[in-house]
Amino acid sequence: MEKEVLTLNCQCENCQLRALFFAHLQQDEMLDICNIRKEKSFESNEDIVRRGDKFREFFYLKEGLVKLHIVKSGSEDQIITIAKPLDFISILSIFSSDHYQYTVTALLPSVVCNVDMSLIKSFATKNAAFGFDLMTRLSKSTDIVLLETMDLKRLQLKGKLAYILLKFANHIFKSERFDLPVTRKEIAEYAGVSTENIIRALAEFRKDQLIRISGKEIEILNKNRLTQISKFG
């Protein structure tokens, strides 16, 4: 019974990630994590971790939306990717260094769970099925990021923009209508082009009836055409 009570206090039942992530952990291991974990909320625009921070805790995104980006003095920000829960941005580079390689910033109000790294490491080394699962997830998420990056690199401006808009529509919001969680400048940093040209391309997409746009509000009007641009544009 006491276990049951602890589990309930833990509130992990509602976590989307629980089933996937902890499938291989024993009940008592789950409780260890539950009891040790710390949940933190972040507002839009708040840094969750910063490049160079010492890495002490394992964390995963429970709710919200974040950008993974490289902040360098003397040059523009570069956005590596935008990730939502289950994309598991958190595990990128976690095992490769003592320090974060990237900065992670909330784009929408977000909730993050922290677990002491040593606990995760000890599970991963003791419980091979858990470690294997972790490895699979790590591999999948980095694969997607890398393929996305190569796609964006290949395309020219309008193709990049179409690609990013469709990522929001298809992958992130799963809807043709949504509020952009990023500024024009951030779209530019993601695409690797200038802000002005993102604005011009958005205006042209509107003129060509591919999208409807007012401020942050976007509606995809011609997905087929936009998809074509995102592949060959």
Place this chain on the structure above:
Amino acid sequence: MEKEVLTLNCQCENCQLRALFFAHLQQDEMLDICNIRKEKSFESNEDIVRRGDKFREFFYLKEGLVKLHIVKSGSEDQIITIAKPLDFISILSIFSSDHYQYTVTALLPSVVCNVDMSLIKSFATKNAAFGFDLMTRLSKSTDIVLLETMDLKRLQLKGKLAYILLKFANHIFKSERFDLPVTRKEIAEYAGVSTENIIRALAEFRKDQLIRISGKEIEILNKNRLTQISKFG
């Protein structure tokens, strides 16, 4: 004694990767791998695996140099990275899909070791320390690839070229003088620019006394300046 004989037949003693990779395997597990492993040689320009191939074997590069690239009909080749032994290109995406996401092609005569994937998977699930080591390596190599890709994305043409030349000098050949293992076209595919402009930039580097170049032979003459260009160019 028989074990000893098998180990010797295996010829893994000379493998650079052995110590790193199999640190956590038991003697008998090592022997399993030794007995099951197949060594294959590839000539320059030969495909080691192709995008879309069904993934059946775990493989690692024992000797040589390879490019990881995306081959698409209707668009130029894109080189993701160039990897040597210990860079462990082999494990990228191995756990994320049944199929190879990229094509791997030898740039120099190369030797690859294949091990049946189910054996590696069974080790990874039974032997957590092995799995953890594998995960760490996977994470490190993908991190490096991703950071490199973002660097190349940020730079303009001469910066990209300087970056790539320095990768050969510092990371791959560890020498100021070396024979280019790639064509000008491949440098262009790696940088994401046109072949002609790579040639023009090479000519300009030569004119500015940054490099000496005759055919495939390269010598870095002014590494400081080239490094500066590779950071801010």
Place this chain on the structure above:
DNA sequence: CGCGGCTTTGATGTTCATCAAGTAAAGTGG
């Protein structure tokens, strides 16, 4: 030897960054 791919150079045009300047929106302190 001749064919195809690699290399090189020049000329031309397109894509895109940059600069400038102004409007709108959003945050800040009184």
Place this chain on the structure above:
DNA sequence: CCACTTTACTTGATGAACATCAAAGCCGCG
């Protein structure tokens, strides 16, 4: 809540970076 400041957005004009096209020499290979 309003004045103020900053940040985001937008449009136009200009020039730089770069792709593309064309043409010719080179080299390795069947």
